[in-house]
Amino acid sequence: MATPLIQAEHITRIFETSRGRVRAVDDVSFSVNAGEVLCLVGESGCGKTTTGKMVAGLLKPSAGRILFEGQDVWKLGGEAFRRYRRAVQIVHQDPYASLNPVHTVYDILSAPLFHHRLVRSKAQAIERIFELLQIVDLTPPADFIEKYPHQLSGGQRQRLSIARALTVNPRFIVADEPVSMVDVSIRISLLNILLRLQEQFGTGFLFITHDLAIAKYFAWRGRIGVMYLGRLVELARTPELIEEPKHPYTRALLAAIPEADPEVTRHKQRVALRSLDVPSLLRLPPGCSFHPRCPLFEAGLCDRQRPELVEIRGGREVACHVVVRQERGEPAIVGTS
């Protein structure tokens, strides 16, 4: 079996805050093959963005390893580390904040081209920039190359950030909520540009979003991982996860999301949670972090032992004592109270 392009091995990231230690990401493992799409979904504070930053090499894990082509990226030497950082690019949520307002489109795109010696002259740079602008549908390119970010619409700015990520021919893109600040009517065109990269150039993706419907669209041929309070609680191929969620948190999310169809959304099955309150990352509950809210909660089990992510069948992983036991057809050991 080929070595996966990206592997996260038991990565943990701890932040020291004024109010205490926060374990933003806790013992998360997954791997992504070349050309594959993995979506991480979860609500604010679940650790998805921190995980993305670790994968892109912008943050060092407090524990665990990020492997690129089987090599621990934080043990790579200068040139090899630079090669990894070029191969793995990140597209941020907010194109307003990530583009320098006093630089033109030409400045923004030519800088990495020259820096990484991908072009030798201004003429070559312009030729490559025209190509990139065409890939992200900023056409005709001549209309855009002299513009400043504020002269572009939100959607166009996000296209520009994608073009910038593409300057160095990345093999893998970490896309962190790339469409959450873009109007609904133009979101899909951005997602389609990214999907085209995957088809044409075999670019792999770690796609981070809070929106499961977007995840379903983007990763339909890939996988979705669901995170809750720093832990990966379920990982499965997209159609299976959407149509037959296993973890009670995934089920609760899918049941709670309103849909743009009055008939469907008003007749959705509901998951009754035991509590509305999300625990603070500073005081996580013992055992499974979801147990205070979980409808499957079993006293003495879920509040004592932390469930690990285990494979229940081909490619399906879930971190829940009760679900795993049911899937394996084992009887309950501890009675529910």
Add this chain to the structure above:
Amino acid sequence: MQQTKQQTTQPDGAAAAQPAVLSVRDLWVEYRARRGAVQAVRGVSFDLLKGETLALIGESGSGKTTLALALMRLLARSARIRGGRVLYRRDGREVDVLSLKPGELRRFRWSECAIVFQSALNALNPVLKVWDQIFDAAAAHGMGNRQAMRRRAIELLQRVQLDAERVLRSYPHELSGGMRQRVLLAMALVLNPQILILDEPTTALDILTQRAIIDLLRELKQELGFSVLLVSHDLSLAAELADRVATMYAGRIVELGTVEEIFYQPHHPYTVGLLKAVPTLAGGFRPLESVRGSPPDLIALPPGCKFHPRCPFAEQRCLQEEPELLALDTRGSLHGHAAACWYAEVVAKAWQSEQGAQKEAGAPTGMEGEAWPPR
């Protein structure tokens, strides 16, 4: 098919027979900017009926938030109401909100018409405990009875599933986003207003908290009988809560109808564009497409129909004449299904035939069913 859908989806109340608590007529609002006048709202008319939820949906720059703020006269100083009337009715009396004197306006706000904003943190004073803010605001409205106010506040906070005594003693920063949003909702209802305006009420919230707020809103509305004007870019929220929906584009209502009419029989190409762009969870994979082009420049609007540069149906006429919101049935353009499009019937037929083709390609698996986990 459409008939069965209309019968099975129960609206939350409201029928066209209900009287209007608010009638907006030909309202125009613009902002002064260096480049010229930003034409944010351009001749909007609608009725908000007693007990109904009307959703204004549209994207950034559609004018939906400006419209909501104008109804309460909360516009920024750079804004000017160029014309129109906002008629508010209660107990057989009618006033034009736009001509209320400062004292009357203060009374109108909150006790007749309350608003809940998107950012719950900005709407609360950070240095005052929740109880002090409620009491201050109530006192400003002439409700001096501390004991009665406190009882009402506690009752409502409990109603939104909060630990009332604790919340009243808290500062806003000590509450989570979902708790703050519930506090605002409770505060908005303290004086028993007839109208509640919700501006993106759940946008900043997590999904499970959002669901709790949606369910709560529905219950409170049923119980207290107020009308809701829901302002949102989120079609799903409208599908979930609205009895009627108005689609806004470039400062105008371009389509108006019941929630079923808008979602199942859209007649305006922009409504169709939005519906085709929204991903869903129910059913299998569905190819989606964006509306081509970008939202219009509100300072230099295109001639004719403002949507024509993005419209796949545009013809010569659309480049020259801007269509009015015209009734598609006998209920009239204010209470029936109406669209501002020269080719509304062509658009509707194209949508229906595409939907039919998709249904034949594969019946979607529904997500509806029994509550989980089974009891």
